[in-house]
Amino acid sequence: MSINVAFFCTGNGSFLKFIEQNRDTLGKFAWGGGVNLYLLCDRECGAYVDLKDKIDSIILQYSELGGVEFERQATCWLESKNVDYLVLTCDRILRYSLLDSYCKNKKAFNIHPALLPNYIGMRAVERSFVSDDSIYGATIHYVTKELDMGPRVARCVVERDSDNFVQYAHKLFVNQSVLLLNFLCVLVSRDQIHLLDDTFHKGFNPSLVIEKQDIVFFDSKDKEYLEI
Template sequence: MSTPCNVVVLISGSGSNLQALIDSLAGADTPAVIRAVISNRADAYGLERARQAGIETRFLDHKSYADRESFDAALIQAIDGFNADLVLLAGFMRILSADFVRHYQGRLLNIHPSLLPKYKGLHTHQRALEAGDAEHGCSVHFVTEELDGGPLVVQAAIPVESDDTPETLAQRVHVQEHVIYPLAMRWFAEGRVRLGEQGATLDGELLPASGHSYRT
């Protein structure tokens, strides 16, 4: 087995992507180990998911800090206490400071519910429907200082059905999120995915701007 890859997951809510990450490690031959789950909300159900899986948890209340920078500094201290090799954003509803992003450059991933670069930000499913898109999906990307703008690792696309609503589309996209985020975590832990000067690489080859395309 390779050297363990210590993973810390940041959440703010129910943690469905966290659960997919946890489930993907059961019996799997992977160096990825989730060392801790950290939330800025005490009532985030994802903390309970982590406890049930025997994973350490931390709660940092952003309202207890004077500004974004001081909260992020405390968050860095907490993450680094677990010797994190990889930090995963899984529904962490905070805009991160430039200092935080730079500190974890090349080892900070996020999952976003759209086929980036389309629909950065919020309300992605509604926006895809309003645009009349034929397909929609989700993306895993390295985090940079540009919101939802870092190099893409992997995307999954699904067809948009004529009777889709934002809710039905979200449900189907979630299914794909739960496939590609564990995949990206495993690739990183195995040393297959890295962030280079030109962008994201997989097995030493530069990935296309859209990342690796995953289709069921």
């Protein structure tokens, strides 16, 4: 039986685009079958425009529905698709039926562009950039009602080697994308998910289960930014 993974996106959907172009690799790890991807949007964002012809997608206008009704309709749609896991790459905080249906059952994950518990909330990349930190990275955690406070299940740690924000952010994006792909490979394989402590070591935790040469990057030069 295939495993169904939905993404809630509100922007350009760069992480989902990366996952979609690596779908074959992800499918190889799926326990009992392949992986189906779904896209939930709260507006006509870049993710929907670029992926609606490749991925089963829906727009539910948050501005018209409001939070309670948006989450009710979103939950109904996800359940109609038998979605097993929900990945948040959005700027919405869940408070209602989505929280009850997916988050409380540990079926929802958020990917945060910082080494939690540091830099909780918005503009985490910018805040870490202006700090004196010699390392930075990204964290995947269970979604809970507390912002960015859910148990942490995956992270990548990279060394700071640039004072140019564009380069700094791009290196993070490359490693963060691979972090998400790797975590999904572990997740769909039905392997046990382990909680992380707050000890930071360079590289990926859990360790990469995918081969570097099998990863399809947006730009072939991006593999040079990968810290393993």
